[in-house]
Amino acid sequence: MLSFPMEAVIGHTHRRLLALTSTSFCSFHAIYPSLGRLSFHKRVGLHNNSLLKRRDDCDKEPLSLSSFALNSDVETSKKENVFLLKKSNSAAGVSSDKIKTIKNSWTKTTGLKSAVEIEEAPFAPKSFFELGLSSLLVKQLEKEGLTVPTEVQCAAIPVISKKHDVVIQSYTGSGKTLAYLLPILSMVGPLKEPNGEEENQSNQKSGIEAIIVAPSRELGMQIVREVERLLGPALKRFVQQLVGGANRSRQEEALKKNKPLIVVGTPGRIAEISAAGKLHTHGCRFLVLDEVDELLSFNYREDMHRILEHVGRKPGATSNGALGPLAKWSERQTIMVSATVPFSVVRAAKSWGVNPLLVRAQSVVSLDSISASGVGLVASASSTKNLVTQAAVGSLPPGLKHYYCVAKAQHKIDTLRRCIHALDAKMVIVFMNHSKPLKDLVFKLEARGMKAAELHGNLSKLSRTTTLKNFKDGDIRVLATNELSARGLDVPECDLAVNLDLPTDSVHYAHRAGRTGRLGRKGTVVTICEEPEVFVVKKLRRQLGIGIQLCELSEGKLLVCKEEEDEKSQSMS
Numbered sequence: 001m002l003s004f005p006m007e008a009v010i011g012h013t014h015r016r017l018l019a020l021t022s023t024s025f026c027s028f029h030a031i032y033p034s035l036g037r038l039s040f041h042k043r044v045g046l047h048n049n050s051l052l053k054r055r056d057d058c059d060k061e062p063l064s065l066s067s068f069a070l071n072s073d074v075e076t077s078k079k080e081n082v083f084l085l086k087k088s089n090s091a092a093g094v095s096s097d098k099i100k101t102i103k104n105s106w107t108k109t110t111g112l113k114s115a116v117e118i119e120e121a122p123f124a125p126k127s128f129f130e131l132g133l134s135s136l137l138v139k140q141l142e143k144e145g146l147t148v149p150t151e152v153q154c155a156a157i158p159v160i161s162k163k164h165d166v167v168i169q170s171y172t173g174s175g176k177t178l179a180y181l182l183p184i185l186s187m188v189g190p191l192k193e194p195n196g197e198e199e200n201q202s203n204q205k206s207g208i209e210a211i212i213v214a215p216s217r218e219l220g221m222q223i224v225r226e227v228e229r230l231l232g233p234a235l236k237r238f239v240q241q242l243v244g245g246a247n248r249s250r251q252e253e254a255l256k257k258n259k260p261l262i263v264v265g266t267p268g269r270i271a272e273i274s275a276a277g278k279l280h281t282h283g284c285r286f287l288v289l290d291e292v293d294e295l296l297s298f299n300y301r302e303d304m305h306r307i308l309e310h311v312g313r314k315p316g317a318t319s320n321g322a323l324g325p326l327a328k329w330s331e332r333q334t335i336m337v338s339a340t341v342p343f344s345v346v347r348a349a350k351s352w353g354v355n356p357l358l359v360r361a362q363s364v365v366s367l368d369s370i371s372a373s374g375v376g377l378v379a380s381a382s383s384t385k386n387l388v389t390q391a392a393v394g395s396l397p398p399g400l401k402h403y404y405c406v407a408k409a410q411h412k413i414d415t416l417r418r419c420i421h422a423l424d425a426k427m428v429i430v431f432m433n434h435s436k437p438l439k440d441l442v443f444k445l446e447a448r449g450m451k452a453a454e455l456h457g458n459l460s461k462l463s464r465t466t467t468l469k470n471f472k473d474g475d476i477r478v479l480a481t482n483e484l485s486a487r488g489l490d491v492p493e494c495d496l497a498v499n500l501d502l503p504t505d506s507v508h509y510a511h512r513a514g515r516t517g518r519l520g521r522k523g524t525v526v527t528i529c530e531e532p533e534v535f536v537v538k539k540l541r542r543q544l545g546i547g548i549q550l551c552e553l554s555e556g557k558l559l560v561c562k563e564e565e566d567e568k569s570q571s572m573s
Ligand SMILES: Nc1ncnc2c1ncn2[C@@H]1O[C@H](COP(=O)(O)OP(=O)(O)OP(=O)(O)O)[C@@H](O)[C@H]1O
Pocket: 040, 044, 146, 147, 148, 149, 150, 153, 170, 171, 172, 173, 174, 175, 176, 177, 178, 338, 339, 487, 488, 489, 490, 492, 514, 515, 518, 519
């Protein structure tokens, strides 16, 4: 929870009111309609062509859109899209000297929709093959239209392949799932590199080799689908889901019958089946904890304890064994993943793994070199508030646009509706803090002709699955949800995330916001708050180090309001 001194609240609110009544002025932010679905094939093809030209001379630098030789087109389009929107400003009663000019990032005239939409493409100047993945897997990736790894994949794959324990931290939607799945699939199961004698031996071994733990059913199932996609229909039996809410005895039967090599599940169900003696994980080589900071929370404590004690631990081994405390984990490689890595994860990783490394898109460092008083990822151990704050820095895609607008509680839903129209958003995820009001939200949106559905933990597994499918298929425009959908959910076409209730802290803001703008796509995040909550938004802005701009909705447009300079610099400092 964020806590602030009371004088600060009053002071800020007061100033904010004054600012609104006297000095705020708006300029039109021309935000073009979303470009709809984006095909990987189209995009990857584009990168490939450029890649061929540039591979030799760009080994050291990460590629950006401009380095893919698209710079001139983008620049032209930007120049052509400078808007001086006197019309809308005069409508808002704004003097012309204060009108802001805003460049739009794509143009209708270039015809390079998908190219320009990916403003901050996180792709690396390497091919999957160069990362040492098995040829069978690389072929399968190509079949799926995946040929260029993202930066974090480029950093993580070789490190995991060399059997290091790792913490992978990179911003939302940057491809962390494949960053750990690919090296595992390259070493485990039918896509691994054929390797003579060793191959024959391991083929005879049929135990589970990798356990992947995720905090929600949805995320668990999403990871299962990703593995199935890579294995292909004929081999997908090698992965098995063990998520809560599904029929347990069917899961146990499938474990017995299919003898999967990779199991993906939620902590409760994995621990339950393991405790019943139906899941044999002692011989497991990989333990992946996806959204590790969430898995560390109190709710999962007992289940996680069981998983950590049993996966990859030989029966009889103890932490006091002859080989010392590290011996008990030496059989298992522990991979921890999240966009947000608070100090608690660093501490846990050190105790669960052997000399773990922190892998980020641009760097790989030993976690041992990060002390509690280190900088960047980890803040002073004496400041708990800072630890949460620091955890979210660098967790958001750089191209994401953030706005907030102020509305009375009773006008929030209408503001939301107008916001969706103004941005012409096609796929919207709206976050509230509780599940109860979601029904009312859906009802009101539907009454105004906007297709919406609720998604939260109190629904049956079937309704959750159906709703998510409908949303992904584009049959629902607005997904009204709570924290359940904030983590890991990948709906690439989602172009707008809205906070209808304020998130509890910067980490929650980051994960909610990260549902849009995935893998370099355009995305907008709008926080709709009440006047007395504005100081919290400003605090989030400061903690995350991002610009969350004040906006208003007028005449079907989203207008960016210029805040008083001293107010803005104060909240950014
Ligand atoms: N190399 C690649 N080429 C093309 N698409 C990719 C590549 N890597 C990942 N993707 C796609 O990018 C999207 C985002 O990936 P992913 O869900 O792994 O992100 P993430 O970093 O785990 O995000 P979050 O922190 O929100 O969980 C997915 O749709 C995934 O299939």
